[in-house]
Amino acid sequence: MAFLAAAMLVIPAWSPAITVLSGPSFTPAASAPLAGALQLTTDVESRISVVVSDGTDYWERDFYDFSTTHSVPLLGFKAGRTNQIVVTVYDKSRNAYTSEQRLTFVTASLPANFPHSVVLKSDPSKMEPGYTLFIIRNRTSNLAYVTIMDNSGEVVWYHPSLQLNDLDVRQLDNGDLFIQESSPLNRFLEMNMLGQTVKTLSPPAGHPINPHEGVVTDHGTILYLSDVGVAVSNFPTVLPKDSTNANPPLGTVTVDDNPVVEISATNGALLHAWSLLALMDPTRVTYLTGDTISSFGMDNVHANAIIEDTNDNSLIVSLRDQNSVFKISRSTGQLKWILGPPANWPANFQQYLLTPVGTPFEWNYGQHAPELTPNGTMLLFDDGNWRASPFDPPIAAQNSYSRAVEYSINETAMEVSQVWDSTQAEEDQLFAGILGDADWLPHTRNILATYGYISYINETHPTSNASAWDATMVRLIEYTHEPVPEVVFDLSFWDYGNTSASYRGYFCYRSNRVPDLYTHPAAPVADLAVSEENQVPVLEFTADPTHTYLIQASTDLKNWTNIGAPVEEGTGDFSFEDLDAPQFKTRFYRVVTQ
Numbered sequence: 001m002a003f004l005a006a007a008m009l010v011i012p013a014w015s016p017a018i019t020v021l022s023g024p025s026f027t028p029a030a031s032a033p034l035a036g037a038l039q040l041t042t043d044v045e046s047r048i049s050v051v052v053s054d055g056t057d058y059w060e061r062d063f064y065d066f067s068t069t070h071s072v073p074l075l076g077f078k079a080g081r082t083n084q085i086v087v088t089v090y091d092k093s094r095n096a097y098t099s100e101q102r103l104t105f106v107t108a109s110l111p112a113n114f115p116h117s118v119v120l121k122s123d124p125s126k127m128e129p130g131y132t133l134f135i136i137r138n139r140t141s142n143l144a145y146v147t148i149m150d151n152s153g154e155v156v157w158y159h160p161s162l163q164l165n166d167l168d169v170r171q172l173d174n175g176d177l178f179i180q181e182s183s184p185l186n187r188f189l190e191m192n193m194l195g196q197t198v199k200t201l202s203p204p205a206g207h208p209i210n211p212h213e214g215v216v217t218d219h220g221t222i223l224y225l226s227d228v229g230v231a232v233s234n235f236p237t238v239l240p241k242d243s244t245n246a247n248p249p250l251g252t253v254t255v256d257d258n259p260v261v262e263i264s265a266t267n268g269a270l271l272h273a274w275s276l277l278a279l280m281d282p283t284r285v286t287y288l289t290g291d292t293i294s295s296f297g298m299d300n301v302h303a304n305a306i307i308e309d310t311n312d313n314s315l316i317v318s319l320r321d322q323n324s325v326f327k328i329s330r331s332t333g334q335l336k337w338i339l340g341p342p343a344n345w346p347a348n349f350q351q352y353l354l355t356p357v358g359t360p361f362e363w364n365y366g367q368h369a370p371e372l373t374p375n376g377t378m379l380l381f382d383d384g385n386w387r388a389s390p391f392d393p394p395i396a397a398q399n400s401y402s403r404a405v406e407y408s409i410n411e412t413a414m415e416v417s418q419v420w421d422s423t424q425a426e427e428d429q430l431f432a433g434i435l436g437d438a439d440w441l442p443h444t445r446n447i448l449a450t451y452g453y454i455s456y457i458n459e460t461h462p463t464s465n466a467s468a469w470d471a472t473m474v475r476l477i478e479y480t481h482e483p484v485p486e487v488v489f490d491l492s493f494w495d496y497g498n499t500s501a502s503y504r505g506y507f508c509y510r511s512n513r514v515p516d517l518y519t520h521p522a523a524p525v526a527d528l529a530v531s532e533e534n535q536v537p538v539l540e541f542t543a544d545p546t547h548t549y550l551i552q553a554s555t556d557l558k559n560w561t562n563i564g565a566p567v568e569e570g571t572g573d574f575s576f577e578d579l580d581a582p583q584f585k586t587r588f589y590r591v592v593t594q
Helices: 347-352
Strands: 003-008 020-028 035-053 058-075 082-091 096-098 103-106 117-122 131-138 143-149 155-160 169-171 177-181 187-191 197-201 214-216 221-225 228-236 250-257 260-264 270-274 297-299 303-309 314-319 324-329 335-339 368-372 378-382 403-410 415-421 430-432 437-440 447-457 473-479 487-493 506-514 529-533 536-542 549-554 561-564 567-570 573-577 588-593
Touching: 020 082, 020 103, 131 169, 131 473, 169 214, 169 506, 177 214, 214 303, 221 303, 303 368, 314 368, 335 347, 335 403, 368 437, 378 447, 403 447, 437 506, 536 588
Parallel strands: 250 297, 473 506
Antiparallel strands: 003 588, 020 035, 035 058, 035 082, 082 096, 082 103, 117 487, 131 143, 131 506, 143 155, 169 177, 177 187, 187 197, 214 221, 221 260, 228 250, 260 270, 303 314, 314 324, 324 335, 368 378, 378 403, 378 437, 403 415, 430 447, 437 447, 447 473, 447 506, 473 487, 529 536, 536 573, 549 561, 549 588, 567 573
16 A cells, blocks of 8 residues: 655755654553563654664664654563663654653563573575464473563563463554464453453354464455364274274264354454365264364364465365365355375365375474465475374374475366475474474465474474473474475474473464564654755655655646655665756655655
């Protein structure tokens, strides 16, 4: 979106110094211990610049909105530091005043039960810029935290999770955080960076929230997964994980369907619902079938992710217990293709199965988090459970491995090829049999993988303490997107010195790299000024440098012409010399913000 700001050729008059009428003051956030709000007022419209020193490092934040009354969140503090905050205000004539009042914010150490992390590898020059956002649970204390870390692996924001089964968190376009919360709260939550609840939304009756997925779309809706018990006849009453009997006794079993539900993001009104059980053979079972049984019935679908394919108005859904990813039409609800091992699908499903081509190629098992890349390929996290279909011999968990994998799908030919996977990197063999995520990082084209529940590393448990063999590790690993990937960041959540038999480690469902703790909305330039040097107009303004700017000129305020891009003189300070101006009698200017 573009915004405009215009100015005539004027010579700025002298203006008096800006005055701070009240403040600055800083109020720590009650629910986000590493954040707070800065307040101050000035006699004229002003913008704020903040410098923070914590005794080890210093950082600066500039805010480009002009107002006489300011209340802005300050984000990015680290735990266990004494922070000195220096505030400078600027008016539209670039008069500056630095407050003599230094603010102090002492941050406490992280909670004693906060998950212990170790940076195993870090190459910042090759990493995607930004911060990593996730929810991580301490399995020993059974407490979870919404967490943001910087690229050095330090916590810069956290909030105690509101309920234990909160799994996933996303950053919205406005900078707030979005969490889908299943029973007992059964709601969608929007939280700002001060840890305050901005909005909650309840789902429609009969469509409770499953904790695995909630997506805020760009067309004013929320897509999420639900739960409903469905009676299925002729269902195997003895499962493949328990028996090698290819013809077990059959009966009627209640199975947990995970319909995809779409509601209005404004009022929660039901818009669509697509049953996944109705799209598959409900009696087809795998080695994962029945791993969990809930009040909604036996697990044989276990949907865990939804994405939109706007190219053809479709939905792509991951069905973990079927070792399959489905693509379905939004408008008709019809199945388009199935990505996954072809074993044991009935004849009427053969037309939907993708055929593998090329080498190397491996199928996905127990997968999570499909994602469409800018290359038109699909990335997902392949958990690797069993790596077999009934009744082929399964691979034991100790010998299995998880990976991030990228597939190219030719929908016309109904073929799939494997174009990249993380196992080519020189790294540990990790098996995380549940949870997991793989994300395309737009700036570097790297891949961020979340190994959220590691039970084996190089075919051994993370701990040698046999009493704690169910302890699990988390690893967040960033790979380069090369044929032989390089690990450029490896963050481990594990207490390597803890030998207690009661130690259970940690788990994490997904992680996301976010570009910044702050949002950067495109906004009109508020302080565009034009002066003259040697008969050449010089334009000056301040604006957020994360955006690009274009100078346009006109002689009649109707027809505008692009005349060039400004030069950034400093952080947010831009200038432009109009060398062609002398040939015009009248000249007007405006800045287009992109």
